Amino acid sequence: MDRNQEQRDKRELVLSLRGISKNFGAVSALTDIDLDVHAGEVVALVGDNGAGKSTLVKTLAGVHQPTSGTITFRGHPVTLTDPSAALGLGIATVFQDLALCENLDVVANIFLGRELSPYRLDEVSMELKAWTLLNELSARIPSVREPVASLSGGQRQTVAIARSLLLEPKLILLDEPTAALGVAQTAEVLDLIERVRDRGLGVIMISHNMEDVRAVADRIVVLRLGRNNGVFDPDASNEELVSAITGADNNSVSRRAHRRQAQSGQAPAPEGRQ
Amino acid sequence: MTKSADQNAQTTPMLDRRDERVKHAEGIGGSIRAFFDRVRSGDLGSLPVVVGLAIIWTVFQSLNPVFLAPNNLVNLLFDCSTVGVIALGVVCILIVGEIDLSVGSVSGFASALLGVMWVNQGWPVSIAILAALVFGALIGALYAVLFNRFGMPSFVATLAGLLSILGLQLYLLGSTGSINLPYGSPLVEFGQLLVMPDPLSYALAALPGIVMFILGYRTAARRRKAGLSSQPMSTLLLRSVVITVVLEFIAYYLNLDRGIPWMFGLFVGLVVAMNYALTRTKWGRQMLAVGGNREAARRAGINVRFIYTTAFMLCSGLAAAGGVLSAARLASASQQAGTGDVNLNAIAAAVIGGTSLFGGRGSAYSALLGIIVIQSIASGLTLLDLSSSLRYMITGAVLAIAVIVDSLARRSRASHGRA
Numbered sequence: 001m002d003r004n005q006e007q008r009d010k011r012e013l014v015l016s017l018r019g020i021s022k023n024f025g026a027v028s029a030l031t032d033i034d035l036d037v038h039a040g041e042v043v044a045l046v047g048d049n050g051a052g053k054s055t056l057v058k059t060l061a062g063v064h065q066p067t068s069g070t071i072t073f074r075g076h077p078v079t080l081t082d083p084s085a086a087l088g089l090g091i092a093t094v095f096q097d098l099a100l101c102e103n104l105d106v107v108a109n110i111f112l113g114r115e116l117s118p119y120r121l122d123e124v125s126m127e128l129k130a131w132t133l134l135n136e137l138s139a140r141i142p143s144v145r146e147p148v149a150s151l152s153g154g155q156r157q158t159v160a161i162a163r164s165l166l167l168e169p170k171l172i173l174l175d176e177p178t179a180a181l182g183v184a185q186t187a188e189v190l191d192l193i194e195r196v197r198d199r200g201l202g203v204i205m206i207s208h209n210m211e212d213v214r215a216v217a218d219r220i221v222v223l224r225l226g227r228n229n230g231v232f233d234p235d236a237s238n239e240e241l242v243s244a245i246t247g248a249d250n251n252s253v254s255r256r257a258h259r260r261q262a263q264s265g266q267a268p269a270p271e272g273r274q
Numbered sequence: 275m276t277k278s279a280d281q282n283a284q285t286t287p288m289l290d291r292r293d294e295r296v297k298h299a300e301g302i303g304g305s306i307r308a309f310f311d312r313v314r315s316g317d318l319g320s321l322p323v324v325v326g327l328a329i330i331w332t333v334f335q336s337l338n339p340v341f342l343a344p345n346n347l348v349n350l351l352f353d354c355s356t357v358g359v360i361a362l363g364v365v366c367i368l369i370v371g372e373i374d375l376s377v378g379s380v381s382g383f384a385s386a387l388l389g390v391m392w393v394n395q396g397w398p399v400s401i402a403i404l405a406a407l408v409f410g411a412l413i414g415a416l417y418a419v420l421f422n423r424f425g426m427p428s429f430v431a432t433l434a435g436l437l438s439i440l441g442l443q444l445y446l447l448g449s450t451g452s453i454n455l456p457y458g459s460p461l462v463e464f465g466q467l468l469v470m471p472d473p474l475s476y477a478l479a480a481l482p483g484i485v486m487f488i489l490g491y492r493t494a495a496r497r498r499k500a501g502l503s504s505q506p507m508s509t510l511l512l513r514s515v516v517i518t519v520v521l522e523f524i525a526y527y528l529n530l531d532r533g534i535p536w537m538f539g540l541f542v543g544l545v546v547a548m549n550y551a552l553t554r555t556k557w558g559r560q561m562l563a564v565g566g567n568r569e570a571a572r573r574a575g576i577n578v579r580f581i582y583t584t585a586f587m588l589c590s591g592l593a594a595a596g597g598v599l600s601a602a603r604l605a606s607a608s609q610q611a612g613t614g615d616v617n618l619n620a621i622a623a624a625v626i627g628g629t630s631l632f633g634g635r636g637s638a639y640s641a642l643l644g645i646i647v648i649q650s651i652a653s654g655l656t657l658l659d660l661s662s663s664l665r666y667m668i669t670g671a672v673l674a675i676a677v678i679v680d681s682l683a684r685r686s687r688a689s690h691g692r693a
Contacts, residue, residue, distance in 0.1 A: 063573065084575030099573045103566035103634040104559070112563055113574035118556035124496045131289045131502075144290060149687075 011038040012074065014171050014202035015060070015091075020069035022055055029055040030226045033069070037171060039204040042193060044217035044234075045206045048245055052226040053206045057173050061093035062086035074170065084113075092169035096176045096206075098160045106130060106144040106151070110163045111212065132164040136192075153180040161189065172201040178212050190216050210241065218259070289501045305509050320628050322679045323643045326672070330647065334654035341654055344531035350646075350653050351534065352466070355541040356600035357616060358645035361623035362541075362548055363592030365641050368624055369552070370585045371565045371633020372428035374417070376435035377620050379591050381597030382412050382612020383443040388598055389453035389607030390446055399461055403598055410594025413439065414587035421586070422579045428586075444609055452608035455601060465602025469533035478539070479525040483518030489509065518610070537599060541577035542644070544592075548638035561585065566634030596620070615666065622669065623648045626676040630684070647672065 015037040022030040030052045031186070037043050045053050057063045060071070062080035071078050073089055086093070100109050107130045116122040130144050139158040141151070148156060152172045157180050157264055174193070178186045193216050197203055207213050213220055213234070220232040222244040230244045313321060334341040360377050367374045384406040391402040417435065420426040447453065455462050470478070487510060495506035528534050552558035563571040564581045572578045600616075601607045625631055626647050627640025651672060655665045 061573070084577070087575045093573070095573065099570035100633070101563045101566040101570050104563060104637070108559055112571070113560070113576045115556040115559055121554050121556065121559065124493070124500055124502065127290070127502060128500050246594070264658045 003029070004179070011040055013037075013072075014039050014074060016072040017202075018072070019069050020056070020059065020066045020071070022052075022059060022064060023067045028226055030059070030066070032227065033223070034228055035221060037204060039202055040197055040200045041218045042197050042203040042205060042216050044213040044220045044242070045204055045209070045223065046210075046213060046220055046245060047229075048224035050225070051223040051245075053223055054175060055226075056223070057093065057095075057206060060086065060091060060171075060173055061095070062091075071257050082117060087113075087167060087169075090167070090170035091173065092164035092167060092171070093173040094157075094160045094164045094175060094177060096179070098156050099162060100148045100156055102149040103147060105147050106134075106141060106159055109148055109159055110166060112163070113224070127240070129166075130162070133165055134158065136162075136165075136195075139188075154182055154185050157181055157189075161192065165196070169201065172196060174203065174205045176206055176208070178207060178209060186212065210238070288503045302506075302509055302512060304656070305308075315686060317687060318628070318679070318683045320639065320643055322676070322683075323627055323640075323647060326626070326676075327647055327650065329645070330650050330654070334650070338654070338657045341657055344529075346653065346657070348469070348528055348532050348535065350649055351538040352603060353653070354491050354645045354649045355535065355537040355604070356596050356603050357619050357648070358541045358596075358641055359544060359599060360593045360596035360616070360620040361627075361645050362544055362638060363589035363596070364624040365548070365627075365629045365636055365638060366561070366585050366592070367428075367589040368629045368631060369561050369565045369633065370582060370638045371568070372421070372582070372585065373415075373621070373631075374428065374432045374435075374586065374589045374593070375617065375621075376413070376432040376439055377589065377593035377596075378612045378614075378617030379436045379439040379443065380413055380593040380612070381600060381616060382610075383439050383446070384410055384594035384597030385601035385607040385611045386443045386453075386589060387444045389455065393453050393455060393607075394450075399459070402459075403475060406594050406598050407591055409598075411587045413594075414590030415583065417590070418579075418583035418586040422582060433597040440613070443612070447607070447609050452610075454575055454656060455605045455607065461598075461602045462605045465537060465599060466605065468536040470536060472529045472533060475525045475529060475534045478534075479521035482519055482521060483514040486517065488516040490514070494560055496658040534623065535605070540599075545638045545642050548641075552638055557581075557584065557668050562634055564633075565636075615669070618673075619645075619648050619669070619677050622673040622676070625680065626673065628680075631677065631682060632684075 013036060015035070017033055017035040020030055020033040020035075021028065033052070033056060035043070035056075045056065047053050055064065059066050062083040065079075065081065071080065073091070078085075078089060080089075080091075083093075087194065096224060101112065104112070107127050110130045110133065111126050116126050127144055134141055134144070139155070139162065141155055141158065148159065151159065157177065161174070161177065164174075177189050177193070181189060193203055193205065197216075197231075205213070205217065214254050217234050220234060220236065220241065222229045222232065222241070225246065226249050229247070232241060232244070284666075302421060316570060340346055360381055364374065364377060387406045387409060388402050391397045391405060392399050397405075400481040413435065417428065417431050421428050490505060490510045490513075491507075494507070494510065497504040525534060552561060559580050560571065560576045561584075563574070563576060564578055568578060571581075600611060604611070614662060623644030624636070624641055625644065627637075627642070627644030629636030629640040651669055652665060655668065
């Protein structure tokens with residue numbers, strides 16, 4: 001624990017949020033959020049529906065602008081006015097809705113906005129690089145020349161992740177990266193997240209799947225109703241996490257566990273999912 | 275794993291052919307089978323318009339044998355070029371999923387501006403043409419501001435433009451009503467008489483096949499070197515030869531009469547340039563991206579407003595160019611220029627040619643194919659001595675059929691998992 005802390009302190013602080021708030025009219029989606037991400041660290045962002053995870057990611061991606069608070073990226077205060085500003089700094093985002101153009105093929109989607117040789121598109125180099133990225137992900141894409149409309153959900157996720165790696169970012173935001181994936185592809189993506197971390201990038205990952213979170217995260221940051229609600233190590237107990245997420249010891253998850261315990265007269269099975 | 279792609283190329287399947295689940299078409303037979311598969315799944319491309327054109331030509335030819343005579347076809351090409359240039363602009367705006375209903379008014383105003391500046395004010399004709407084009411582009415820039423800054427739907431903004439620019443045209447021509455452009459001037463000669471010399475037309479007709487073969491050969495070589503699958507030489511050669519034979523025959527047939535109009539050459543040149551810009555440049559890729567999924571394009575860091583601005587400006591600018599050409603074709607700038615069916619013919623041509631009204635799909639060639647269909651109907655009905663009332667009805671019906679085909683094909687594509 002102490003050693004981890006030391007290691008973290010030695011690493012570069014990639015991103016630091018202080019007092020970030022975001023209001024949509026009368027609704028406070030985020031209130032006074034603090035968050036630090038170091039180079040070579042995977043931070044998992046967990047919380048119930050409506051906790052503000054996606055809003056926070058969209059703020060970092062430049063889609064929403066915070067109402068107040070400061071964002072420090074690699075030691076400099078920054079304002080992320082639009083998505084291209086975030087991309088330019090080195091913050092890449094894989095959105096939950098993936099944001100792919102269905103009418104374009106896989107290569108065009110991976111290189112969207114960053115095409116090689118603007119006045120005479122270099123399709124051969126782009127296709128080659130696309131295959132390189134996809135093979136690193138062990139992706140099973142039938143053809144990179146098919147429009148994205150013909151791909152399955154998992155294949156689209158892979159394309160979106162491959163796209164985020166193209167610019168060699170310093171920080172990658174993954175919004176529910178494994179939600180649509182099969183068992184093998186989930187493992188591949190988790191492997192990939194570790195590979196990305198080992199290359200010294202910071203990773204923020206939103207997930208509802210506690211198994212995935214524990215498998216790769218170095219720290220678990222819990223949001224609740226738009227506020228920070230604790231930071232945990234990946235070996236924190238399930239009860240701790242669940243009560244931080246739901247905000248009470250007596251919640252629907254623990255009630256369910258107790259009920260089952262009472263029925264079977266045994267200790268509750270450890271639950272992988274919240 | 276991928277560093278050794280070059281060495282792998284000999285021993286293992288090519289980089290893009292490793293997935294054994296996917297069938298790949300091989301050779302000429304394979305290409306033809308792949309074409310039928312594409313059509314069956316609803317990816318029709320320009321097939322409907324080619325079939326439609328064949329039907330229209332057969333019907334009119336059987337009703338009046340003059341229809342397919344070289345003389346009539348040369349006239350047809352002269353007429354195609356004016357509205358065709360406008361339709362090319364409409365393709366741009368439809369690709370980003372917006373519409374410009376004022377292209378007719380803009381073209382009429384451009385011709386009026388040309389007449390007033392050149393004939394009445396005595397400016398050099400080149401300056402007058404340039405002014406008309408710049409003014410057209412400025413109208414597009416204004417639409418873009420209304421659309422980007424005030425969130426005004428392009429449908430409404432350009433409908434307002436349709437009326438106000440028509441008013442501007444009438445105001446400009448006010449006292450005289452119409453201005454005759456001098457016969458014998460280079461511009462009018464260009465619009466009515468100038469055709470390519472026969473040898474030049476044959477040379478130009480050979481060019482696409484040659485360019486296609488050379489570029490295809492070079493791409494195939496690069497792809498092979500990079501360990502990617504490439505188009506077989508036989509297919510490439512066959513396509514180049516077929517295209518060359520078809521184009522040479524067209525040139526020969528038109529040369530039986532006057533020949534290929536220079537104005538049509540200009541139109542085709544613009545179409546080819548636009549096709550290059552849309553398919554081979556970053557700007558074109560971003561146009562299609564914005565039309566396909568605006569939010570995804572924005573998140574990819576594309577300057578969506580800039581893309582819309584270029585689309586609006588190109589559309590209005592090309593509409594103004596079409597207005598100048600039609601003034602040259604008619605040798606006059608009148609109050610009727612750009613009114614009536616010019617507007618809808620241009621939009622119909624783009625849609626009939628295969629550019630989707632819903633954005634994200636389309637090609638520059640749809641303007642060329644579509645305007646030939648529209649102009650064939652107009653020419654055929656004129657030869658049959660039918661009134662314009664019937665012409666409007668039939669053109670309208672053809673447009674409706676084109677949109678129905680587009681919608682059905684879209685549904686079929688969706689169920690077959692194609693964009």
